[in-house]
Structure formats: structure tokens, C-alpha cells
Amino acid sequence: xxxxxxxxxxxxxxxxxxxxxxxxxxxxxxxxxxxxxxxxxxxxxxxxxxxxxxxxxxxxxxxxxxxxxxxxxxxxxxxxxxxxxxxxxxxxxxxxxxxxxxxxxxxxxxxxxxxxxxxxxxxxxxxxxxxxxxxxxxxxxxxxxxxxxxxxxxxxxxxxxxxxxxxxxxxxxxxxxxxxxxxxxxxxxxxxxxxxxxxxxxxxxxxxxxxxxxxxxxxxxxxxxxxxxxxxxxxxxxxxxxxxxxxxxxxxxxxxxxxxxxxxxxxxxxxxxxxxxxxxxxxxxxxxxxxxxxxxxxxxxxxxxxxxxxxxxxxxxxxxxxxxxxxxxxxxxxxxxxxxxxxxxxxxxxxxxxxxxxxxxxxxxxxxxxxxxxxxxxxxxxxxxxxxxxxxxxxxxxxxxxxxxxxxxxxxxxxxxxxxxxxxxxxxxxxxxxxxxxxxxxxx
Amino acid sequence: xxxxxxxxxxxxxxxxxxxxxxxxxxxxxxxxxxxxxxxxxxxxxxxxxxxxxxxxxxxxxxxxxxxxxxxxxxxxxxxxxxxxxxxxxxxxxxxxxxxxxxxxxxxxxxxxxxxxxxxxxxxxxxxxxxxxxxxxxxxxxxxxxxxxxxxxxxxxxxxxxxxxxxxxxxxxxxxxxxxxxxxxxxxxxxxxxxxxxxxxxxxxxxxxxxxxxxxxxxxxxxxxxxxxxxxxxxxxxxxxxxxxxxxxxxxxxxxxxxxxxxxxxxxxxxxxxxxxxxxxxxxxxxxxxxxxxxxxxxxxxxxxxxxxxxxxxxxxxxxxxxxxxxxxxxxxxxxxxxxxxxxxxxxxxxxxxxxxxxxxxxxxxxxxxxxxxxxxxxxxxxxxxxxxxxxxxxxxxxxxxxxxxxxxxxxxxxxxxxxxxxxxxxxxxxxxxxxxxxxxxxxxxxxxxxxxxxxxxxxx
Numbered sequence: 019x020x021x022x023x024x025x026x027x028x029x030x031x032x033x034x035x036x037x038x039x040x041x042x043x044x045x046x047x048x049x050x051x052x053x054x055x056x057x058x059x060x061x062x063x064x065x066x067x068x069x070x071x072x073x074x075x076x077x078x079x080x081x082x083x084x085x086x087x088x089x090x091x092x093x094x095x096x097x098x099x100x101x102x103x104x105x106x107x108x109x110x111x112x113x114x115x116x117x118x119x120x121x122x123x124x125x126x127x128x129x130x131x132x133x134x135x136x137x138x139x140x141x142x143x144x145x146x147x148x149x150x151x152x153x154x155x156x157x158x159x160x161x162x163x164x165x166x167x168x169x170x171x172x173x174x175x176x177x178x179x180x181x182x183x184x185x186x187x188x189x190x191x192x193x194x195x196x197x198x199x200x201x202x203x204x205x206x207x208x209x210x211x212x213x214x215x216x217x218x219x220x221x222x223x224x225x226x227x228x229x230x231x232x233x234x235x236x237x238x239x240x241x242x243x244x245x246x247x248x249x250x251x252x253x254x255x256x257x258x259x260x261x262x263x264x265x266x267x268x269x270x271x272x273x274x275x276x277x278x279x280x281x282x283x284x285x286x287x288x289x290x291x292x293x294x295x296x297x298x299x300x301x302x303x304x305x306x307x308x309x310x311x312x313x314x315x316x317x318x319x320x321x322x323x324x325x326x327x328x329x330x331x332x333x334x335x336x337x338x339x340x341x342x343x344x345x346x347x348x349x350x351x352x353x354x355x356x357x358x359x360x361x362x363x364x365x366x367x368x369x370x371x372x373x374x375x376x377x378x379x380x381x382x383x384x385x386x387x388x389x390x391x392x393x394x395x396x397x398x399x400x401x402x403x404x405x406x407x408x409x410x411x412x413x414x415x416x417x418x419x420x421x422x423x424x425x426x427x428x429x430x431x432x433x434x435x436x437x438x439x440x441x442x443x444x445x446x447x448x449x450x451x452x453x454x455x456x457x458x459x460x461x462x
Numbered sequence: 463x464x465x466x467x468x469x470x471x472x473x474x475x476x477x478x479x480x481x482x483x484x485x486x487x488x489x490x491x492x493x494x495x496x497x498x499x500x501x502x503x504x505x506x507x508x509x510x511x512x513x514x515x516x517x518x519x520x521x522x523x524x525x526x527x528x529x530x531x532x533x534x535x536x537x538x539x540x541x542x543x544x545x546x547x548x549x550x551x552x553x554x555x556x557x558x559x560x561x562x563x564x565x566x567x568x569x570x571x572x573x574x575x576x577x578x579x580x581x582x583x584x585x586x587x588x589x590x591x592x593x594x595x596x597x598x599x600x601x602x603x604x605x606x607x608x609x610x611x612x613x614x615x616x617x618x619x620x621x622x623x624x625x626x627x628x629x630x631x632x633x634x635x636x637x638x639x640x641x642x643x644x645x646x647x648x649x650x651x652x653x654x655x656x657x658x659x660x661x662x663x664x665x666x667x668x669x670x671x672x673x674x675x676x677x678x679x680x681x682x683x684x685x686x687x688x689x690x691x692x693x694x695x696x697x698x699x700x701x702x703x704x705x706x707x708x709x710x711x712x713x714x715x716x717x718x719x720x721x722x723x724x725x726x727x728x729x730x731x732x733x734x735x736x737x738x739x740x741x742x743x744x745x746x747x748x749x750x751x752x753x754x755x756x757x758x759x760x761x762x763x764x765x766x767x768x769x770x771x772x773x774x775x776x777x778x779x780x781x782x783x784x785x786x787x788x789x790x791x792x793x794x795x796x797x798x799x800x801x802x803x804x805x806x807x808x809x810x811x812x813x814x815x816x817x818x819x820x821x822x823x824x825x826x827x828x829x830x831x832x833x834x835x836x837x838x839x840x841x842x843x844x845x846x847x848x849x850x851x852x853x854x855x856x857x858x859x860x861x862x863x864x865x866x867x868x869x870x871x872x873x874x875x876x877x878x879x880x881x882x883x884x885x886x887x888x889x890x891x892x893x894x895x896x897x898x899x900x901x902x903x904x905x906x907x908x909x910x911x912x913x914x915x916x917x918x919x920x921x922x
Contacts, residue, residue, distance in 0.1 A: 059504055062842050101768065104758040109828060111835040130838060157767060157774075160797045164774040167724035167798065171619065273720070276609075276617040307558075308537070308549035318546055321605025324613050344613045376554055383556015387573050390505045390675075391842045446617075461723070 039389065041399060041409050044233045046240035052225035053399045053409065054236055057392065061131045063229040064392035065141075066400045068122040070222040071253045074190035074335070075213075082197020083205055084118035086155075086162055087213045091116045091125075093154040096143035100154045103140065112137045114144065120191060121334045122404060123217060128393055131230040134239075142243040145218055150210050159202060166196040170460060173278045173445040177342075180270050180457050181280045181443035189259050191336060199462045219251035220244060226399030229392040259336035265438070269453035270445040277350045277446025278342070283439040285339035286430075288332035288405050294418050295426040296330060296434055301377040302369045303361065303435065304328025304341050309376060315360045316343065322353040332405075339434065351450025354442075361437035368428045382416040483837045483868060484847045487679035488861045491687060493695040494667025498861060499682045500674040500847040508579050508675030511571040511848030512586045515670075515856045516663035518643070519565045519636035519785065520702055525655060527643015530563040531607055532656045536570065537561075538599040540592040545599045548585060555581070565637055566785050567856035571848060576676035583671075583689045590669065591693050593660055600653035608649065611642050619719040623726075623897045628789075630715050631730050631893040632708045637786055667695040670855045672848040704786035708732055710890035720900040725802040728793045729809065732891035733780070735788035737858045742870065744782040746882040747790055749874045753821055753829040754778040754792065761825065762792065765812045772797055772805045783853040790886060802896050817887045820880040834868045 042054045052065075076083045092107070092114055094100035107114055113128040114137070125145070129137035169175040179194065186192035196202070223244060227236055261284055286296045304312040304327050312326045328341035345353040369377075389395045402411055444451060445459075489497040518529045539545035552559045557574035572582045615621035625640050632638030642648070671690065673682055736744050754762050755778035766773040775795035782788050794809060796802050840846045854864050 057504060059502075060842055061838060101759075101764070108756060108759040108832055111832060111839075128839070130835065157771070160771075161767075161774040163798045164724050164795045168795075170723040171719075171721045173617070173721075274617045276612045307553060308546055309553045314546070317602075317606055319602065321602030321609070324606055324610040344609070344617070346609065346612060376550070379554040380556050383554075383575065384558075385556065386505050386575060387507045387556055387558070390507050390509075390573070390844045392504070393842075 042233055044236050046237045048241040048245045050240040050244050052227055052240055055228040055395050058230050061230050062392050063131050063134055063231050064128045064396045065227045066126045066396040067225040068124045068400050071217055072118045072120050072122045073193055073195045074120055074256050075254050076193055081193045082202040083213050085195050087210050088116035088118050088123055089158050090150055091144040091148045094149035094151050096147045110136045138239045138243050146246045150207050162196055176270055177278045177280045177443045177445040180268050216252040219248045222251040224403035226396045228395040256335050265441045267453045268443045269456050272445050276344050277347055277444050277448040278344045279444045280342045281440045281442045282340040285330045285337040287337040292430045295422045295430040298377040299427055299431050300330050302373045303364050311360050316353055316356050322349050347447045348449045350448035365435050368431050374427055378419055381419050489683050491691045495690050496670045497686045498672045498851050499679040502674050503676050506576045506676045508576050509573045509844035510582050511569055511672045511852055513567050513569045513670045513852035513856050515668050517564050517566045518641040526639050527648040528659050530642050531651050532659050533561050533563045533568050534603050535595050535656050536589050539594055540588050541594050563641055569852055580685055587689045595653045595657045597653050619721045623717050627895045630713050635708050665696050666693045668698045672851050674844050674847040707787055713893040715895040718898050718900050722899045725796045725898050727802050727806055727896045730893045731790045731886055731889045732787050733790045735784040736782045737785050738787055745870045745874050746878040747780050749829055749879050750882045751778050751780040752833055753825050770808055772800050772808050783857045785857045817883045823876050826876050826879050830871055833871050837868050
């Protein structure tokens with residue numbers, strides 16, 4: 019493969035559609051709302067939904083709780099034990115999944131339209147009547163522990179963890195979604211039940227549906243599935259991230275042939291007026307694949323890395339600009355020096371008219387291209403709601419981008435893209451790199 | 463929830479890839495190029511995939527990695543386009559592009575707005591015929607490829623394990639050599655090597671173009687005739703024969719690495735593919751794979767993870783799209799605290815018991831029904847037609863084989879599935895492999911330890 023397509027943090031791709039996609043808001047009798055894109059070309063339905071408040075809601079000593087709880091929702095619910103529930107999903111070709119990211123608990127269902135009654139029945143049971151039986155808890159705990167141990171051997175995860183524990187310190191964004199060996203083993207059935215009861219509710223829920231279903235069919239299903247959830251979630255209050263006063267260069271020594279490195283500094287949040295200009299600037303610097311300056315300078319010209327890229331991650335309590343690359347141990351110094359020079363040049367001289375035009379071409383043109391399947395359409399609709407964007411947003415999004423001026427981009431580069439503010443995290447044995455602090459590999 | 467690991471050659475595509483019934487239009491241009499069109503009007507977008515019937519198994523001895531190196535160089539300029547411009551032009555339209563190389567094929571793809579189809583076709587036609595490989599771009603690109611090998615294999619114990627497993631299972635065989643090549647051989651590849659390989663293998667009569675999305679087939683055909691149809695065909699060297707199947711040997715392999723915290727084990731069998739099967743047994747192996755894996759309802763997960771509490775992840779898989787033999791693989795993650803040898807024995811016992819008693823009719827029926835239904839899901843994706851037809855046609859199968867897949871799966875009998883399992887258990891071309899943490903590694907040792915098996919310099 020020619021390069022990795024990586025999504026950093028929970029990078030949000032807000033997309034739109036120049037071609038008219040009609041988003042309908044469906045409201046049930048019980049007052050539950052969903053956004054719907056109706057399309058009957060294929061006999062399929064995809065639904066995506068999210069509860070605000072994700073891994074950040076884990077108690078500090080109970081990390082891994084959100085992830086474990088969500089995994090257990092499909093392991094026995096209502097009249098079905100775990101094996102029967104899974105068999106029902108398989109026999110009816112229903113894909114039903116739950117997960118947890120930093121800011122939200124997510125769920126999705128995809129099914130043939132002829133199976134929608136069964137699919138929504140299983141979904142209803144999963145969110146309102148999960149069993150959390152002891153044997154299932156132990157089985158999923160062991161799976162999560164396996165996953166956690168798998169992470170520990172992964173240099174990319176080590177670099178990420180070292181970086182996040184540095185910049186987020188005690189803020190919940192520094193939490194480990196799978197927990198630690200100790201925290202995971204301490205989770206009880208009571209913790210799990212309590213977490214589900216507090217966080218799966220109506221007032222923190224957003225729903226999106228796409229495919230072969232009409233508003234009239236969907237409305238009663240919303241009440242059937244979500245109507246019995248508590249009206250209000252009990253969410254722990256999360257504060258804004260306060261960045262460390264000084265940037266750091268962290269080294270995690272690890273044997274091997276290459277060094278993985280991640281770099282980060284504050285970025286704009288999604289509601290920041292600078293958002294669109296920042297998207298353009300980030301595209302030019304590092305998120306534009308082979309069109310980006312970093313890829314050109316470090317990979318194409320010098321062959322020092324297989325991939326280098328950046329991305330903006332607008333989260334609820336912090337905006338982050340983050341980048342990553344890997345290079346041979348004896349070339350890291352050179353690769354990083356070139357990357358820094360590129361970033362300094364960008365900060366000092368800004369972007370050219372041509373680069374800005376190219377970035378706008380890409381960002382506006384990409385709109386219809388991310389909505390090519392029913393689940394992708396539903397995913398976009400959930401993202402829009404989570405970011406509190408209006409239902410006609412997709413009709414205007416490209417204009418917001420087109421209206422960005424060169425002055426806007428220059429201002430944003432000066433505000434957000436000064437590489438002197440970068441914190442760097444390296445895992446490996448890099449030559450020619452000085453670190454301000456050394457951390458051990460995490461083994462638990 | 464299952465931990466996906468190790469079987470990279472299965473990872474690249476789920477089994478559902480073949481499941482599709484796409485109702486395509488299939489054309490052959492006068493110069494031999496095959497064009498397949500699958501309309502899908504969900505979004506005003508198209509995906510074009512161009513597949514060449516050449517991969518790492520077509521390389522000559524001593525030049526491993528050449529097919530993949532050429533894939534990189536396909537982005538580095540033609541007589542009409544500057545190095546790097548290909549992706550920039552696609553990006554300027556909001557589109558995305560990439561490429562990949564495997565044992566039997568090399569493929570390039572773009573997703574763009576439907577009204578940019580002509581542009582994307584012109585660009586692929588251009589590099590099908592006009593590629594120019596210059597030392598000033600070829601040299602840094604070779605460093606990029608070496609970096610890719612470091613990142614994916616040498617610096618990653620799981621990557622090294624995967625490479626070692628294949629190489630042990632199929633020694634001295636095209637499928638036993640890593641697609642990316644051995645490091646010492648990649649280092650010696652030149653612009654001349656790549657130019658020669660391009661000249662031999664890249665031509666319209668060695669390519670399949672699949673276009674899916676918001677298009678009308680007749681219009682696409684007219685465009686293709688005027689854009690691809692004018693390229694000259696030339697003689698393509700016959701593809702290298704695979705020769706004798708790998709030696710019938712039962713191997714076992716243990717790799718210990720300080721970078722690994724979670725024991726993993728794999729059981730691999732060399733079995734027939736679509737191309738080498740004698741009596742449709744590939745389809746029986748596919749059903750067997752689904753019955754054994756099938757997520758949490760699979761027989762192995764139920765036995766090893768739920769009942770015996772020995773495994774935390776179970777996967778079984780089989781990719782029959784190959785010119786030569788295929789691999790049937792079972793991959794397990796141990797439940798923490800469980801001795802991997804105990805899990806391995808439990809796996810073998812379970813497989814032997816199943817082979818003896820046979821699978822139940824209802825298990826096989828349910829597996830077949832799940833597989834049949836994946837066809838509908840496969841249509842909800844612009845890439846899936848390209849993957850399905852591309853993999854089939856470059857390995858000797860046809861459009862009809864892809865379209866007939868649900869029927870052939872449906873036709874597999876219980877007796878055939880049970881015969882496939884018995885064959886598997888009696889198969890002498892087997893490798894049991896474990897990737898284990900280093901039990902003696904204290905924290906300090908872990909940081910200083912080298913892997914026991916390191917194939918940096920492995921040249922076969």
C-alpha cells in the first residue's frame with residue numbers, strides 16, 4: 019500500500035453534499051428526534067446514534083469502564099441470554115455494535131430492511147435491558163485485557179499514551195479507554211450497571227438513520243427503542259483542558275529499528291470562528307496527503323519516512339493539532355529537522371494563493387464522496403448533531419470554506435501553527451534527538 | 463470485540479468480498495482491456511479501480527519487492543505529468559486515490575465525483591502507457607519503500623511473525639516471500655529494473671478496469687473506447703507457473719519477543735484455491751471457515767472462549783482468490799493467564815472431535831445463509847465491486863464466477879463441509895505458530911532485548 023490512511027484521535031470528518039441530500043427530522047410521539055436520509059435504492063437500513071459523555075466519564079480509578087459496559091450490551095438482554103442474542107443477530111444478518119470514544123458512547127445497527135423489526139427489537143433490548151451476567155462480564159473483561167496487552171506491545175500506542183499523559187495530565191482525556199490491568203480487574207458488575215443507568219438516557223442522545231425506511235415507519239420505532247430510557251443522564255462534569263505551560267520532548271526508549279513520533283499543540287475547537295481557515299491551513303501543512311508540505315519535504319524529496327501527516331481533532335473540552343511519522347533510528351534527527359523547518363517556514367511565510375485554492379478545491383469537492391454508503395451517510399448525520407450544527411448545514415458548508423480569505427488563513431497560521439509550541443513524543447532509539455524527559459514503556 | 467491480529471493476507475479483505483451479486487456490465491475492448499461497470503446511484507460519485515495481472519509472484523529471483531516498488535513509482539510521473547501530480551490532481555477535485563500490491567495483482571484506485579470520471583480514466587490510461595521512471599525520483603522512492611518495510615515489518619514483532627509464518631509454511635515458493643520484498647534485495651532494485659518490469663506487464667491487455675457508482679454503462683463504454691481503447695496492446699510474458707505445491711511437512715514455530723505482552727497462536731494449512739481446486743472444494747472450505755468463525759456464534763469461539771474459557775479471541779479465515787494454493791488459517795488470542803499450549807491442544811481436540819462427528823446440518827445451513835446475505839451488504843459500497851471482480855479476474859476467475867458465488871455457496875452440502883474438515887485434519891502441509899512474550903524479560907531486560915527470531919537479512 020502506498021500510504022496509511024490514519025485517523026487521529028476521534029477525527030471528525032464533517033462532510034456535506036453539493037448534490038441535494040434531504041435530511042428529514044423525524045419526531046416520535048414520545049418526543050424522540052432522529053435525522054433521516056430516506057433512500058430506497060437498496061433494501062438496507064443503517065442507524066447510528068451516540069450518547070454524549072464517553073470514556074471521559076470513567077472514574078479515574080475505574081478506567082476501562084465505558085468500553086466494557088458498551089461491549090456487554092450485546093451479550094445478553096431481555097429474554098435472550100448472550101448466546102441466543104448473538105445467534106439472533108447472526109441468523110437475521112443484523113450488525114449491531116457499540117463502542118466508546120473520548121466524548122461519546124456510540125452505537126450502530128445495519129440490517130436488511132426485511133429484518134428491521136428484529137433489528138430494532140434487539141437494539142431496544144440492548145440499550146434498555148442488558149443483563150451484565152457475571153460469566154459474560156468475565157469473558158469480555160478477559161477480551162479487553164487481551165486487547166490492552168496487545169496495545170502495550172505497540173510502539174504507536176506507547177507514543178500516543180506518553181503524549182496524552184503529558185499534555186492532558188490528570189484531565190480525563192488522558193484516560194486509557196481500555197483501562198490498565200489494575201483498573202480493569204477492579205471493575206464490578208455494580209460499576210457496570212451504574213454506568214449504563216447513568217449514561218444511556220434521552221437528553222444526551224442523538225440519532226441518525228439512512229436507507230430503506232420512511233419517516234412514518236421510523237417514528238414509532240424511536241419510541242419503541244429509546245422510549246424507556248431515563249429522561250436525563252447523570253454526567254460527571256468535565257473541565258476544559260489546560261495545556262502545560264511549556265512544551266516538552268518526551269522519549270520512551272524502546273528497542274527496534276525505527277522511532278515512532280507524535281507531535282501536538284493546541285488547535286481550534288469545532289465552534290471556533292477560525293475553524294474553516296484552520297482546516298485549510300492544516301490541509302496545506304500536513305493533512306493533505308501527497309499535496310501537503312510535510313509529505314513533499316520529508317517523504318517525496320528525501321525519502322526519510324513512509325508517511326508523515328497532521329490532523330485537527332476538535333473535541334468537547336480541547337482542540338488539538340496532532341501529527342505523526344516514523345523514521346529509521348539514525349534518520350530521526352534529520353527527518354524531524356526537516357519537518358520543523360517546513361513548519362517554521364509555514365508559520366513565518368504562510369500559505370500561497372495556489373495552496374489555499376487547492377485546499378478549498380479538495381475540501382469542497384470531497385463532500386459527496388464521503389457519503390457513498392448508507393452507514394456513512396448516517397455517520398455524517400450523527401456528527402453534525404453532536405457538533406450542534408443545523409440540519410441544513412451541508413447546504414452551506416462549502417460556502418463557509420469558499421469565503422475564507424488569505425488573511426484569515428494567515429491569521430490562523432499565526433495563532434495556531436507556531437511549531438515552538440509543539441510537544442513531541444518519541445518511542446524508539448532516536449539518534450540526534452534531545453529529550454526534556456524520559457518515560458518508561460508502560461507494562462500494565 | 464474480537465482482537466484482530468496477524469493474518470495480514472486475510473485482513474486485507476473480509477470474506478464478504480466475494481459475496482456480491484453486482485449485476486455488472488462486462489466488456490472487452492479490441493486491445494484486450496476488460497471493462498466492468500456496476501451502476502450505484504446512492505451518491506454522485508464513482509470509484510475506478512485498475513487491476514493489473516501482475517504481482518510479487520511474477521518477480522524473478524533476486525528481485526523481490528519489484529512489483530511493489532513499481533506501484534510506488536506509478537505516482538512519480540509520466541511523459542505528460544510531473545512526479546506527484548497524480549494525487550494532487552485527484553485531490554484538487556476532492557477525490558482520493560491509493561494503490562496496493564499483492565502476490566497475484568497490483569491495483570490502483572480513485573474515488574471522485576461522477577462527472578470527473580473522464581478525467582480519472584485519462585489519468586490511468588496515461589500511466590498505463592506513458593510512465594517515465596527517472597533516477598532522481600526513483601532513488602528517494604526506494605528509501606520510502608525501505609521505510610515502509612521497517613515500519614510494517616522489521617519494527618513490529620507481529621509483522622515479523624506474519625512474515626516468518628508464511629515463509630515457513632511455503633518455503634522457496636512465491637507465496638512464501640513477502641510482497642514488499644526482502645530488505646537486502648529491495649536495496650538493490652533500480653529504476654531500470656522497474657522500467658523493464660513495467661514494459662513487460664503494464665498494457666491494456668493485462669488490465670481490468672472496474673467502475674462503480676453513479677454512471678450509465680453504455681456511456682462508460684464509449685468513454686473507455688476513446689481513452690483506453692486507443693492504447694496499443696503488446697505481448698505479455700506467460701505468468702510464472704507455481705510448480706509443485708510446497709513440501710508436505712508439519713511445522714511448528716515459536717517466536718519469543720520482548721515487545722509482545724499477549725500470546726497469540728495460529729494454525730495454518732495450505733489448501734486449494736479457486737484456481738487449484740479440483741471439485742469445488744474451495745466453496746466447502748469457505749463455508750467451513752464461516753461455521754468455525756462466524757463471530758461469537760462460530761463453533762470455535764463458543765467452545766474455546768465461552769465454554770472452556772481458554773481464548774479471548776478466535777478467528778478463522780480463508781481467501782480462495784489465488785493463482786496458486788490458498789491458506790486456511792485459524793488465529794487465537796489466549797485468555798490472560800492461560801498457557802498457549804493448553805489452548806493449542808484444546809483447539810486441536812475440538813477440531814478432531816468435529817472432524818469425527820461432523821458439523822450439524824443446522825450449523826452449516828445458518829453459515830450458508832449468513833454468507834448469502836452478505837451479497838446485499840456488499841452492494842452498499844463503491845469499492846466492493848472493484849475488489850471482488852479484480853481479485854477474481856487477476857487470479858483466473860471470471861465475472862460469472864463472482865456473480866454465481868451465492869449459488870455455489872448455497873450448493874455446498876453438509877457432506878462436503880465435513881469432508882473439507884477431515885481433509886484439513888489430515889493435511890500434511892500445516893504450520894502451528896506461536897508468538898509469545900519473553901517470560902524472562904524483566905522491565906530492564908524487556909527494554910534491551912532483541913527478538914529471538916529476526917529476519918532482517920533473510921534471503922531466500
